[in-house]
Amino acid sequence: MKKKKIILTFFLIFLGLTIISSFSLFSGDEINHGFSSKNRLMLIGITGFLFVYYIKLDKPFQYAHATINNDKKESDQKDNEFFTKPKVTFEDVAGLDEVKEELIEVIDFINQSEKYKKMGAKIPKGILFHGPPGTGKTLLASAVAGETKSSFFTASGSEFVEKYVGVGAKRVRTLFEKAKKEAPSVIFIDEIDAIGAKRHMDSNNEKDQTLNQLLVELDGFNTDQTVVVIGATNRMDLLDEALLRPGRFDRHMYIGNPNVRAREEILKVHTKNKPLASDVKIDDLAKKTHGMSGAHLSNIANEAAIIAVRENQTIISIKHFEQAIERVIAGLQVKNPTVLLKEKQIVSYHEAGHALIGKILNTDVVQKVSIIPRGQALGYVLHMPQDDRYIMTKEELCNKIMVMLGGRAAEELIFGHLSTGAKDDLKKVTEIAMQMVCEYGMSDLGYMSNNPTMMQVLGKQINKEMNKIIDECYDHTKQQLKVYQEELEKIASTLMERETLNGDELTALLGDFKRKDETLEAV
Numbered sequence: 106m107k108k109k110k111i112i113l114t115f116f117l118i119f120l121g122l123t124i125i126s127s128f129s130l131f132s133g134d135e136i137n138h139g140f141s142s143k144n145r146l147m148l149i150g151i152t153g154f155l156f157v158y159y160i161k162l163d164k165p166f167q168y169a170h171a172t173i174n175n176d177k178k179e180s181d182q183k184d185n186e187f188f189t190k191p192k193v194t195f196e197d198v199a200g201l202d203e204v205k206e207e208l209i210e211v212i213d214f215i216n217q218s219e220k221y222k223k224m225g226a227k228i229p230k231g232i233l234f235h236g237p238p239g240t241g242k243t244l245l246a247s248a249v250a251g252e253t254k255s256s257f258f259t260a261s262g263s264e265f266v267e268k269y270v271g272v273g274a275k276r277v278r279t280l281f282e283k284a285k286k287e288a289p290s291v292i293f294i295d296e297i298d299a300i301g302a303k304r305h306m307d308s309n310n311e312k313d314q315t316l317n318q319l320l321v322e323l324d325g326f327n328t329d330q331t332v333v334v335i336g337a338t339n340r341m342d343l344l345d346e347a348l349l350r351p352g353r354f355d356r357h358m359y360i361g362n363p364n365v366r367a368r369e370e371i372l373k374v375h376t377k378n379k380p381l382a383s384d385v386k387i388d389d390l391a392k393k394t395h396g397m398s399g400a401h402l403s404n405i406a407n408e409a410a411i412i413a414v415r416e417n418q419t420i421i422s423i424k425h426f427e428q429a430i431e432r433v434i435a436g437l438q439v440k441n442p443t444v445l446l447k448e449k450q451i452v453s454y455h456e457a458g459h460a461l462i463g464k465i466l467n468t469d470v471v472q473k474v475s476i477i478p479r480g481q482a483l484g485y486v487l488h489m490p491q492d493d494r495y496i497m498t499k500e501e502l503c504n505k506i507m508v509m510l511g512g513r514a515a516e517e518l519i520f521g522h523l524s525t526g527a528k529d530d531l532k533k534v535t536e537i538a539m540q541m542v543c544e545y546g547m548s549d550l551g552y553m554s555n556n557p558t559m560m561q562v563l564g565k566q567i568n569k570e571m572n573k574i575i576d577e578c579y580d581h582t583k584q585q586l587k588v589y590q591e592e593l594e595k596i597a598s599t600l601m602e603r604e605t606l607n608g609d610e611l612t613a614l615l616g617d618f619k620r621k622d623e624t625l626e627a628v
């Protein structure tokens with residue numbers, strides 16, 4: 106290949122020179138020198154063709170070059186390991202005002218570290234974000250780096266345990282070394298519970314070594330280095346005490362699910378660059394998305410846009426958002442479901458039971474009842490609380506249980522037997538009853554506050570109290586359904602026919618059904 110290339114190089118030089126000389130000779134008499142313009146054109150054509158061939162021949166050299174580039178890329182990648190470019194600032198983080206306010210002090214420390222160092226002030230180097238998933242912990246940490254134009258290093262606790270098996274402790278050291286070298290920097294360790302969970306007294310396993318290294322690193326850097334470490338977890342209760350001690354992760358910030366105002370802000374951020382129809386009212390959407398996290402809301406905004414594109418629309422309307430909410434809450438709609446007629450009947454009564462009890466007790470607003478299978482559910486009722494609630498009374502918790510038992514009670518009332526369809530309902534009911542007894546002191550056992558020793562000793566009595574609550578709620582639910590059986594049949598048969606009813610349709614279908622309230626009092 107090399108020989109061929111050398112010969113071709115010489116030949117091309119020779120041809121090139123001939124063409125050049127043909128031009129200089131041409132200044133005189135072209136015919137005398139034997140270079141007609143036709144010949145010259147032919148010569149240029151042949152040279153061009155050979156040149157292309159020459160370039161093709163050169164390809165292996167290019168590959169070699171590419172390999173060198175790849176090697177360089179790999180070494181760059183190693184250098185950039187853990188490093189992420191922060192693309193957001195506080196403007197991109199909606200709501201969370203109290204947390205942002207607290208973080209302003211940290212930002213000031215990074216931006217004006219000299220001011221603090223002069224005063225000998227020790228600024229918290231370890232901050233712990235804790236709270237449910239998808240509430241913006243990662244986003245917030247990235248925004249701290251963005252606001253301070255710091256280098257941003259991210260790692261996940263589970264990565265140290267799963268990806269870097271055997272070298273977790275070494276990777277932690279590397280992470281801190283890099284961050285110190287690039288200071289000012291922000292280190293973000295997500296899922297910190299994966300390495301920071303309580304150590305076992307007798308074991309010296311790899312996870313413990315990684316955690317020990319993390320503790321060493323946290324203790325190791327002083328105020329001269331402007332490095333702030335932010336950890337995040339959904340399970341703060343699992344963390345080793347040592348990690349939370351002063352000087353380590355000693356500032357704890359709870360990042361919870363957004364309230365209605367924050368949901369509105371988050372939806373605004375995520376619909377900012379999307380063409381919205383005039384029927385989309387962000388404040389209404391915020392009310393309809395109770396209990397959802399920022400990640401859910403960003404998902405809904407994106408899903409609504411995708412649905413609109415799928416329908417060949419140029420703007421996103423409220424109907425697309427409603428479909429997106431359903432998709433996010435209830436899962437994907439099952440295409441061509443094969444549900445037997447008998448099953449469809451059972452599901453219709455089951456969902457009608459939930460919806461009707463919700464209406465009777467006037468708990469949350471029923472937004473939709475459907476027997477179209479979604480995800481693993483054969484039917485579902487979407488209900489949303491009217492307002493954000495922070496305190497609930499015993500009566501309200503019982504009402505919640507009754508709505509959940511409405512499905513099972515309707516099945517028993519109409520068909521005289523039970524089915525497996527109430528599995529999830531029963532799980533949720535048991536959870537609430539357990540909280541009522543063990544956390545809220547709402548049973549005859551009185552105040553308990555989730556004390557593990559007490560729970561062990563009183564195990565049987567706790568069960569008895571929980572059963573008492575659930576049984577009473579179930580009896581009451583069945584009574585209600587008996588009184589309103591006519592309405593139950595009406596909802597179920599409409600569902601059989603139309604498969605879905607929205608909140609307004611349900612209200613219209615029931616009319617002034619509460620007229621029976623007096624009868625119920627007498628039951």
Ligand SMILES: Nc1ncnc2c1ncn2[C@@H]1O[C@H](COP(=O)(O)OP(=O)(O)OP(=O)(O)O)[C@@H](O)[C@H]1O
Pocket residue numbers: 197198199200201237238239240241242243244245295337338339371374398399400401403
């Ligand atoms: N307050 C918020 N403002 C704007 N967007 C938000 C907010 N909270 C969450 N989001 C959106 O949700 C996405 C996921 O959030 P993020 O990854 O920060 O949550 P997280 O709390 O770190 O979750 P996890 O605990 O599961 O790691 C973000 O990329 C963003 O699009």
Ligand SMILES: [Zn+2]
Pocket residue numbers: 455459509512513526527530
């Ligand atoms: Zn149910």
